[in-house]
Amino acid sequence: MLVLIVYESIYGNTHAVAEAIGRGLGAGDEILVVPVAEASAERVSWADLIVVGGPTHAHGMTRENSRRSAREAVARPDSHLVLDPAADGPGLREWFESLGPGDGKRAAAFDTRISGPAFLTGRAASGIGSELHRRGYALVVEPESFLVDRHNELLEGEAARAESWGASLAEVLVPTA
């Protein structure tokens, strides 16, 4: 089973969650965790499963201007935030524009967002899941959110939960006899 995990990340939370999901998927699978800029059409076509995740900005997937303001916030004197190496890269919204048809390829969606009821915070995972579905990808599980606090730091236990979610994806993919 070849698994491609595609993440968008400005502050590193979604990147960390993507790596944890990859660890959870575990041995026995060939797993590639890449930022959006490296998620080429060739890599997508190579994969048996694609797992796609990004941060929630303004209740949904990021936009060019939300990414810019997120990057600018790092430079504020009181900021503790650090830019992820992928922070300057393209967002998932732009990536979806050139994503080819899924033809039933299996997929899963996740996001990171602030802890709280999703109807208040919004969640990028819903939009990511819809985009995948619209292009003919078959979602193997419901879109999932992993939570940060108001300082944009991953809540304790969320990396472990992401690892478990990855393991549950592996179970879904086990062929039934």
Ligand SMILES: Cc1cc2nc3c(=O)[nH]c(=O)nc-3n(C[C@H](O)[C@H](O)[C@H](O)COP(=O)(O)O)c2cc1C
């Ligand atoms: C510009 C901006 C807008 C945000 N808007 C929301 C939002 O509407 N809802 C939410 O739950 N979190 C929001 N957040 C918090 C991010 O979703 C959260 O910090 C996320 O983990 C960042 O992912 P990253 O570390 O991979 O960049 C926002 C963060 C930024 C910087």
